[in-house]
Amino acid sequence: MLVSRAVLPCLLLLHPTSANLAPVSGTCTAQSCQSPHPFEGDVENMLQISSKKEANSIAGTVGLNTKTELEACQLPEFGQWCQVRPSVGSPYQMAVFAGKDIVSDSICESGKWEISEVQSYGAVGNALDVGGNMGYFTFMLANAGWNVQTFEPLPTNIALFNATMCANPQFGSRVTLHEHALGSHADTCMSYSDDSNQGDGIVRCGADQQKPIPAGYSKRGDFPVKRLDDMLADP
DSSP states (O other): OOOOOSSOOOOOOTTOOOSEESSSSEEOOOEEEEESSSSOOOOTOOOOOOOOOOOOTTOOTTEEEEEEHHHSOOOOOTTEEEEESSSSSSOEEEESSSSOOOHHHHHHHHHBBSOOOGGOSSOOOOOEEETTSSSHHHHHHHHHEEEEEOOOOHHHHHHHHHHHHHHOGGGGGTTEOOEEEESOEEEEEEEETTTTTTOOEEEEEGGGGGGGTTTTTTEEEEEEEEOOOHHHHOO
């Protein structure tokens, strides 16, 4: 997982007509995902695909995610429902942070974050979303028919992700969530973020975890790190 204050999406897309990984942004391989932003700590070779959140209040759309259906799903106390409105395809409800998060604010205000369609990525296929965050890119792809393997370690993001999965059972067969990070070696790391932008995590591993967290930032959780190559080799 690349450690940077600015988290960039770096989706690896496998198209059915090609065995090659096609990065949407950044320079991604099975070993690394490079970002132009500065890194912090000793995890510069860790894979990260950062995704983020979007939507527009619980009002919903006709025939989709009724209030009763949403109430049946466990929304974290720090979350809210907002509507994602793709420029192509059906809108859907997504669980996002109720405040102090740039991505969530964008989703709730505009119905999107950074992109509003994935058709430009090419033919529907398989994708790896590493550092999936709340799942914005994962669910955009799944909504368009992609199969997505998502890696996200932070408990708050996982809780929001699972709430969205509950509210959108149509994604169930297309999305698999792995509740850990990916890195160059197995490890246990921690994440902290700015109190005014809680979803923008900064990761520390090893001895760096003992350093004091800067004022105005809070720890968001500890999580395991695994190697993608080990996962692929595991039968």
